Amino acid sequence: MLMEVDDSLPASPVTDDSTAGAPDADARHRIHRLVPHDPLFIVRVVLMAIYGVVYIWWFRSRGLILDRISVGISVGIFLSCAFVGKPWRRWGILGVDAVLYATMWFCYEMTRGAADRLGFPYQVESVRNIDRVLFFGTDPNVWIQQHFYHRDDIRWYDNIASAVYYSHFILPIIALAVLWATSRVQWVRFMKRFATLLFTACIMFVVMPTVPPWMASSEQYDYRLFPQLARHTGRGFQDMGFHGFVKGWQEALDWGNAVAAMPSLHTAFALFVPAFFLPMIKPGWLKAVVLLFPVLMLTSLVYFAEHWVIDGIVGALLVGLSFLIWNRIERRQRRVRADRALAAAG
Amino acid sequence: MTPPTVLLDRSFLAALVDESHERAAEAGQRYAELVTRYRDHEIRLRARHDHLAEIDPEVRRTLLAPVERISVARQFRRQADRLELPFEVDPDVAVTLVVMRRETIDRIATFDDTFDLIWLQPLA
Numbered sequence: 061m062l063m064e065v066d067d068s069l070p071a072s073p074v075t076d077d078s079t080a081g082a083p084d085a086d087a088r089h090r091i092h093r094l095v096p097h098d099p100l101f102i103v104r105v106v107l108m109a110i111y112g113v114v115y116i117w118w119f120r121s122r123g124l125i126l127d128r129i130s131v132g133i134s135v136g137i138f139l140s141c142a143f144v145g146k147p148w149r150r151w152g153i154l155g156v157d158a159v160l161y162a163t164m165w166f167c168y169e170m171t172r173g174a175a176d177r178l179g180f181p182y183q184v185e186s187v188r189n190i191d192r193v194l195f196f197g198t199d200p201n202v203w204i205q206q207h208f209y210h211r212d213d214i215r216w217y218d219n220i221a222s223a224v225y226y227s228h229f230i231l232p233i234i235a236l237a238v239l240w241a242t243s244r245v246q247w248v249r250f251m252k253r254f255a256t257l258l259f260t261a262c263i264m265f266v267v268m269p270t271v272p273p274w275m276a277s278s279e280q281y282d283y284r285l286f287p288q289l290a291r292h293t294g295r296g297f298q299d300m301g302f303h304g305f306v307k308g309w310q311e312a313l314d315w316g317n318a319v320a321a322m323p324s325l326h327t328a329f330a331l332f333v334p335a336f337f338l339p340m341i342k343p344g345w346l347k348a349v350v351l352l353f354p355v356l357m358l359t360s361l362v363y364f365a366e367h368w369v370i371d372g373i374v375g376a377l378l379v380g381l382s383f384l385i386w387n388r389i390e391r392r393q394r395r396v397r398a399d400r401a402l403a404a405a406g
Numbered sequence: 407m408t409p410p411t412v413l414l415d416r417s418f419l420a421a422l423v424d425e426s427h428e429r430a431a432e433a434g435q436r437y438a439e440l441v442t443r444y445r446d447h448e449i450r451l452r453a454r455h456d457h458l459a460e461i462d463p464e465v466r467r468t469l470l471a472p473v474e475r476i477s478v479a480r481q482f483r484r485q486a487d488r489l490e491l492p493f494e495v496d497p498d499v500a501v502t503l504v505v506m507r508r509e510t511i512d513r514i515a516t517f518d519d520t521f522d523l524i525w526l527q528p529l530a
Contacts, residue, residue: 089524094491095507147479245408245450339407391447397471398445404468405434405441 100145107141108241124302126229128165135237142241153244161236161251168258175265176319183270183322184283190370201273202286204363209290214299221360222296228326228357235333249386250336256382257332261323264374270322274365289365324367328375330357335379411509412440414453414473415502415516416460423465429517436515444472449513452476454505476505493523 115134118125125134136158143151176182191200208217232254239247274291276283331354341347358372414422421433443449455475458466466473478501486500495503499520506514514521 088522089492091503091507091524094524095485095489095503098485098508145481147477147481149477149479243408394445394447394472398441400468400471401441402438404465404471405438 098145104142104144107144108138111138111141120302124226124229128169131229131233132162132165135233135240138237139240142237154240157240157244157247164251164255164258168262171262172265172317172320175262176269176317178266180267180269182319183268184276184285187270187322187368187370188273188276188285191368194369199286200362200369201277201289201365204359205289205365208363209292211290214295218292218296219300220296220356221363222293223300224330224353224356224360225293225326225364225366226297226302228329231333232329235336249390252386253336253379253382254332256385257328257378258325260378260381261325261328261375264323265317265320268322269317269319270368270371271319272321272366272371273362273368275318277365291365293364293366321367322371323375323378324358324361324371325375326361326367327354327358327372328379330354331376331379335383409447409449410513411450411452411511412513412515413476413502413506413511414451414457415514415518415521416454416457416498417517418515419453419457419461419470421517423461423469433517440515441472450474452509452511454478454502476509478505482508493520495520 115138125131139154139158143154188199192198194200195203208215236247236250236254239250271281271283273286274289275281277286277289278284279288331351334350334353338347338350341350354372354376358367358369361367361372362369418433418436421427421429422437424430427433440449440451444451451473453470453473453475455477458470458473458475461470482504483501486497486504489495489500489503491500499518502514503524505511
């Protein structure tokens, strides 16, 4: 007999032969009344709510938590709240997952930091030329700044663009932490695709170090492909009262690579997170709105002269590739296991 | 999205892996349907690790290849011991009820009549 607990169904006699003789539906017990909730469930919820309040306060007063170690500590505190009272085995799995997660970021930072020192030629004109072809001879970075950027005036869209830009440092972390706390199956799915994206991006950083538009136009460098572009990423954010970053250990982890423009991970992450959650969103209009976010991100990046348009397009293609690869692998794994089971069943 | 879990109960597993069981044919037929739905990503198949441990490893590797194990923590057993149920229940079934509650599982494949006492619907 196959049974499904369904608290929402109206009381009705069960018609399946296998349940003949069973008590009337009205007389049956609901499982959540028979088995009380995990006693520490409320404690977890309260702790996570407190964490959320403190996080927002910190964000507002001290700045955005940005460097990997501070982010790691922050996520660690959140997960400790989310796992209070869970079985020790869950904690063990969480520990192993956390080590793998930290290793992934460490490898990423090391590779990204070293990528510009491995001798591959810098891409400057090539990416500029691709953008020109895409926009029929116009340089999108130059055009957008000429039409919208006002040096002495911060407009409403500066605030929006800046907030969208900085969401890169929060959105994927929140998505990961929430998945970690709620569904390890989904966390693993997310991480497989995410790690693939980071891995392929690192390969591109190594073989294709790309000078970003602000650098290509800067008078401090020899490229000077355009008149100097403004790199005004932070001013909209500061205008809204956010004071910047938590620096802390950032100096100790300063493996920054200024020529890691290709692919744009800002655009990639902005597409990755909505794309991952897209199957859970039902209304078509909401899906469309959610998918506008990466477009908004790429527009902001171009406006701030942080990226070329082609960087964003390649970032989005890598996201598509990582989803395609893992969707196929997971489908194949299910098929292989199912075939093995059916063969054994005869 | 994570598809819903169908928990394979001990009574169902026993019938499935034992050809001489009186309900072996029914279990085999039901299981084949479930596996097809698993392949189509409509459901997850899961079973308690202690129930799976009673089964020959080769059978677990082949027949039960799609079945994921659920670890039964000591705190689940302690909660099961403390349960005050309005009807007589085998201690092992009480643990299964706790597992279902903790893992938010709302479907079960079982031949155990105890589950008739709980608000259950036959799966179409």
